Amino acid sequence: MQKQVAFYTLGCKLNFSETSTIARSFENEGFDRVDFSQRADIYVINTCSVTENADKRFKTIVKQAQKSNPDAFVVAVGCYAQLKPEELADVDGVDLVLGATEKFKITDYLNDLSKNERGEVHSCEIEEADFYVGSYAIGDRTRAFLKVQDGCDYKCTYCTIPLARGISRSDSLENVLKNAKEIASKDIKEIVLTGVNIGDYGKGEFGNKRHEHTFLDLVKALDGVDGIHRLRISSIEPNLLKNETIDFVAQSNSFVPHFHIPLQSGSDVILKQMRRRYLSNLYVDRVKRIKQTMPHACIGVDVIVGFPGETEEHFLETYHFLNELDISYLHVFTYSERDNTLAAEMSNAVPKNIRSKRSKMLRGLSVKKRRAFYESQLGSKRTVLFEGENKSGYIHGFTENYVKVKAPWNPELVNTLHKIELTQIDEDGLVRFEFISQNIMA
The missing domain is CATH 3.40.50.12160 (Methylthiotransferase, N-terminal domain)
Known part of the structure; x- marks a missing residue:
């Protein structure tokens, strides 16, 4: 057997x-x-x-x-x-x-x-992890996660990923395109690009610091692959998200107007202690550039609360920074000590009850931001890709700019794309719509 x-x-x-x-x-x-x-x-x-x-x-x-x-x-x-x-x-x-x-x-x-x-x-020993294995996952028939890069050369003081995954290294452009074509041949409508630090794409297999190709080369090449209706960039460091990439996505065939950009803190003091490679003003520039070229773009943000030494003032600086920024939602992480990181040895640990309180405040802000973004999209015409699950009698889908919509369950809608007009926000926070045209890319 x-x-x-x-x-x-x-x-x-x-x-x-x-x-x-x-x-x-x-x-x-x-x-x-x-x-x-x-x-x-x-x-x-x-x-x-x-x-x-x-x-x-x-x-x-x-x-x-x-x-x-x-x-x-x-x-x-x-x-x-x-x-x-x-x-x-x-x-x-x-x-x-x-x-x-x-x-x-x-x-x-x-x-x-x-x-x-x-x-x-x-x-x-992690130093021996110097080769690259390409991979992709097909989640639910509608989208696939395509790995393009692994490892990280950054030394953020809170992070164990370089210890767990080794140096930054990339798949060859040829292999990424081969995998993308394989995915397209399976009638999957969306590919999400993933990696540890995908903006660093191009470093050779063996930690070779010379970039064979850049992230922009990758984006341009993938945009030309037939049969892929949507390409989504999962998460990219603000210092590696260049103007040229933003401008290309704005006019591309397949890349959607959705960016997820880690911030971690709105306080420059904390960013320096975290050893991030940018300060808050660069982050503001990235958001402004995206919104100038794609006013309807969705921007998600990673943020960590309760990092050692984060005072109430530092936290409020982060809160107000995010509140004033034209972003769409937050992923909030409560800091937790990890062995063999510099942050774990720092003094001024924030008590866990305060970490929890700050996390709750930012999660509340995220709900407010998402609601405001959804409201700004009402009346607009978008394309939705429906997913495969029946959730309490409803089918859900996402527009290209990551607005989550709902409709009464209909199995014929699974893995299909439709032109819709967003009409109202339901009591559960999801958006209802009217069909403009059925199954535009069968």
Whole structure:
């Protein structure tokens, strides 16, 4: 009988794209992929280490796997597995822990699927993670996450990603285009570009600092691929988002007017302590440039609250900075201490109850910002791509500029694009609309 394998992914879109690549390697070896909630012979958990919460969730997921099949072989891969392999190996039920380079050769380690007394660890020194493995994930038939870059050369004081993923390195332009064409051939309408620091695209496979191509070269080349209706840039550092890229997106065939730009703090004092590579005035310039060229663009922002030394004044500086900025929503992260980072050794830790209060304030601001952005779009004509899930009798979709819309469930709308006019905001905060033309790109 075919052996069955199931996957669980924690963390970012990049992890999802890598899980898909790992899953395809199992399928090539004759394994049958099943849902994580089902009984399987092997459970693979792709871990994240960005927050403390992701670390804690790992144990719960292992228990879930053991409940489905107590004799199953449990494998941990991903960032947490690279950073703290021994810690994961000690978790009851874990049989194998693979680091940053080993995870892509996972089937080589599965000759014997008998349960281990303690997890076996195969983890390289992160300096050895100097090669690139391309990948993409198909989420729900409507969009795919395409990995174009991995690793990071930045030294932000709060971040463990360089320790977990190694130096910045990129896929070749040729391979990115090959993957994009493969995705297009599967009738997927949208590709989201992912990576750790995608604006740094172009650094060679072995940490070669010479850029073979730039991020702008990548964007221009992808814009010419037939069969892709939408391309979305997932997240890009403000110092790497150049005017030329913004101007190109504004007039491109496929790139949508949606940017997600990490800020982390609106206080220059805190930005310097975080060792970010810009100050708040550059961030203002990026937002202004986007809004000048694409007034209807959606701009999302990452922000961290409770960084060591963040006083009430620093926090209010961030709050007012964001309140006055023409942005559309926030992703708010509550700072959590990570081992082997400079920030964890800093004095003036912010008490957890204050971190929590500040986080709540910014989440409230995000709701207000999103509502204001949605209101600004009422009466406008947009294109919507519908998703595949029936949520309480409704189908949801996103416009090109990331307005979330809803309509009564109709399975015929799944994975189709339509011209619509946005008409009103519902009590749940989503937008209702009227069809202008049906299925414009069948």
